Amino acid sequence: xxxxxxxxxxxxxxxxxALAQSPCDPHPLFxxxxxxxxxxxxxxxxxxxxVEFTDKDGTWIQYEKAGYLLKTFYTFEGxxxxxxxxxxxxxxxIQAVSSKGGTVINxxxxxxxxxxxxxxxSWYIHIQSDQSGTFSVSCVREENMNQYIVxxxxxxAKEMKANGKATFYGIYFDTDKSDIKPESNETLEQLAxxxxxxxxxxxxIVGHTDNTGSFEHNQKLSEKRAEAxxxxxxxxxxxxxxxxxxxxxxxxxxxxxxTSEEGKSKNRRVEMVLR
Numbered sequence: 001x002x003x004x005x006x007x008x009x010x011x012x013x014x015x016x017x018a019l020a021q022s023p024c025d026p027h028p029l030f031x032x033x034x035x036x037x038x039x040x041x042x043x044x045x046x047x048x049x050x051v052e053f054t055d056k057d058g059t060w061i062q063y064e065k066a067g068y069l070l071k072t073f074y075t076f077e078g079x080x081x082x083x084x085x086x087x088x089x090x091x092x093x094i095q096a097v098s099s100k101g102g103t104v105i106n107x108x109x110x111x112x113x114x115x116x117x118x119x120x121x122s123w124y125i126h127i128q129s130d131q132s133g134t135f136s137v138s139c140v141r142e143e144n145m146n147q148y149i150v151x152x153x154x155x156x157a158k159e160m161k162a163n164g165k166a167t168f169y170g171i172y173f174d175t176d177k178s179d180i181k182p183e184s185n186e187t188l189e190q191l192a193x194x195x196x197x198x199x200x201x202x203x204x205i206v207g208h209t210d211n212t213g214s215f216e217h218n219q220k221l222s223e224k225r226a227e228a229x230x231x232x233x234x235x236x237x238x239x240x241x242x243x244x245x246x247x248x249x250x251x252x253x254x255x256x257x258x259t260s261e262e263g264k265s266k267n268r269r270v271e272m273v274l275r
Contacts, residue, residue, distance in 0.1 A: 024038050024040070024041040024072065027070075027072055027137075028070070028139075029123070029125075029139060030093070030096060030137070032074070033074065033084070033089065033092065035076060035077050035078035035133075036074045036075065036076055036077065036133070037074070037075055037077055038072060038073065038074060038075075039073045039074065039075040039134075040072075040073040041070065041071060041072045041073065042069070042070070042071040043069070043070050043071075044068070044069040045068060045146070046066065046067065046068065046069070046143075046145040046146070047066065047067075047069035047140070048064045048065065048066045048069075048140075049064065049065050049066075049069065049124055049126055049138055049140040050062070050063075050064055051063050051064070051065065051105060051106075051113050051124065051126070053105070053106035053108065053111070053113065055106070061106075063260065064260070064261070064262065065124040065140050065142055065261060066140065066142070066143075066145070066261055066262060066265075067140050067141045067142040067143040067144075068140065068141040068143060069138065069139070069140050070138075070139045071136060071137070071138040071139070072136065072137050072139075073134075073135075073136045074134065074135050074136070074137070075133075075134050076132065076133025076134055078133070083132055083133030084133050085131070086109060086110065086129045086131055086135075089127070089129050089133075089135055090107060090112045090127060090129070093112060093114060093125070093127055093137075094107075094112070094114065097114045097115075097116045097125070100116050100118060101116060101117070102114055102115055102116025102117070102123075103115055103116070105124075110128060110129060110130065110131075111126065111127070111128055112125075112126070112127040112129075113125070113126055113127075114126075114127070120175065121141055121142070122141070122142040123139055123140065123141050123142075124139075124140045124142065125137065125138065125139050125140075126138040142261065144172070144265050144268070145265070146172075146183060150168075150170045150186050150187045150190055151166060151168065151170075151187070151190060152190055153190050153191075153193035153194040153197060155190075156190060156191065156194040156272075157194055157197070157198065160194075160198075160201070160272070160274060164273065164274045165271050165272060165273040165274065166191075166194075166271065166272050167255075167269055167270075167271050168187055168191065168269060168270045168271070168272070169266075169269055170183075170184060170186065170187030171184045171187050171188065171229060171270045172184050173225055173228075176213075176221065178221065178224035178225045178227070178228045179228065180228050180229065180232055188229070188232060188233070188236070188237075189237075191233070191272065192233055192236070192237035192239060195233070195237075195239050195243065196237070196239070201243070201274065202242075202243045202244075202245075202274075202275050203243065203244060203245075203272050203273060203274060203275055204245050204246075204247055204272070204273040204274075204275050205226045205229050205230050205233075205244055205245070205246050205247070205270065205271075205272055206222075206226055206246075206247050206248070206249060206270065206271045206272075206273055207221070207222035207223060207224075207225040207226035207229075207246070207247070207248040207249070207270055208222060208249060208250075208251070208253060208254075208267060208268065208269045208270070208271065209221055209222045209248075209250055209251050209267065209268055210251055210254075210258050210263075210264035210265075210267040210268055211251040211254075211258040211264075211267075212258075212264065215250050215251065218250040218251055219248055219249075219250040220248070221248070221250075222248030222249060222250050223246065223247065223248030224248070225248065225270065226246035226247055226248050226270065227246040229246070229270055230244045230245075230246040245275065251267065254267045255267060255269075
């Protein structure tokens with residue numbers, strides 16, 4: 001009998017070591033089933049996984065989750081006719097995820113959707129199997145996309161002249177925190193360059209969040225993030241403090257729906273507004 005898969009207790013060590021070496025072996029989340037080998041894998045810094053199924057009431061459910069993607073393909077190498085059933089494969093993964101407090105989103109003959117959280121990270125898993133013992137496991141760790149193409153100082157000037165504001169998606173914070181992440185530096189550098197080239201301009205730096213959590217909590221978070229940007233501009237680029245004012249508006253000014261992760265990611269932003 002195939003033993004249940006185990007999610008590693010040393011999740012972070014295994015995960016980051018796996019990424020540094022190979023996304024294929026070992027898998028960062030799951031052990032390999034007996035008599036199987038990894039025949040291939042795909043790793044994407046950012047991609048989407050579709051969750052599609054008909055629920056028990058006959059309603060068609062469809063949504064997407066986006067973030068880091070690892071898709072692994074497994075081939076059965078045992079004797080033909082003794083290949084494990086989809087039920088056995090699926091149950092192994094169900095037990096593995098359930099042991100960490102995860103849940104089954106939906107199960108059909110050929111597809112299994114799972115979800116679990118570990119260390120503050122949210123994972124969505126899609127397993128597809130064709131009854132031959134060969135199957136694939138797609139794992140998405142929900143996160144925002146890194147914005148590599150940023151507004152230049154010249155682009156910012158055009159936005160400010162045309163709209164009275166500029167919107168920035170390249171300023172990053174960890175979930176529920178206000179510390180600016182290093183990958184924000186290029187965007188902040190261009191923002192500071194604009195302010196230095198337009199010394200007569202005074203602005204509001206405004207933090208925006210999605211609607212996850214309470215309004216009051218998001219109000220404080222958005223304000224702290226705006227203050228962090230202001231303090232960075234003052235401390236790192238010597239922009240005069242009198243030219244900058246920080247405000248947080250929580251989820252009061254969405255630019256997209258808060259009913260999807262993609263929409264929420266558009267609502268989480270920093271704006272610079274003329275004052």
